[in-house]
Amino acid sequence: MTDRPRVAVIVFPGSNDDHDAAWALGAMGAEPALVWHQQMELPAGTGAVVLPGGFSYGDYLRAGAIASLAPVMEAVRTFAANGGPVLGICNGFQTLCEARLLPGILRPNRQLEFVCRDASVRVESVDAPFMRRCTVGQELVIPVKHGEGAWYADEGTFVQLAARGRIVLRYVDDVNGALGGVAGVINEAGNVMGLMPHPEHAVDPLLGSADGELLLAALVDAAADHALVTA
């Protein structure tokens, strides 16, 4: 066992940002562990879980719908229910919404085009452990690359989420037609977060931005805290 907090990165058939996420988490001081979707359990000592980007099951039916029923998701559900930090990036966000671990759903982009570019997102709330290295109002530049990223929820849910600080990131400009420009949300307890932008692609100035570090390093902090609590 190393001193580095262990972060499980779930690999579904069609995940394609799993290795990028693992690399970025390693650079942030974590010990990443790739976990195949058919595993029934997370590795011992797991301090956090990342559901990476990609096109699990070819986005069949609805993006994330089939991944949300994969065997490993029961373990992820239990981990989240016990307060474990879980971060879903892009397809991982879609999967957490389909698993009803996060509110709303990601729909096809309003413009019906795949969007692939740097996006500016504004920090709306810093209550969640993932947001602790950010400040409210701060603007982060993080790339997006998705065809189904327009977050949607009914009006009542949206108003309630906003009032409770559960909308953590919003696009500065309209990127995909998401309701309220929502780019990232957290669950009621604050330990499950999803976002469409890819922080793992923004961890080095050479890549155009290192703002993703703020989120991933906070995730690694949370993983270390959780591993201590459950040790």
Add this chain to the structure above:
Amino acid sequence: MKATVLVRPKDGILDPQGEAVGHSLRNLGFDVDAVRVGRVVDLEVEADGAEDATAQIQRMCAELLANPLIESFEIRLGEET
């Protein structure tokens, strides 16, 4: 028993795909107003009569085939196989 499930975007839900298809139909010269695009799922279930089949398919819709936030569904039972 054979059955068909029709999954549609709920009323009031924006359907960009339907809008794009409608736009293309108008480009072809068709005089169409609203176009909505959904999904058809044909399936065969082992069921003890129509009521049982309907109950099973309703559960399938709730758990996977449709997302109740944005989609409605309609079940049509076919002939016995």
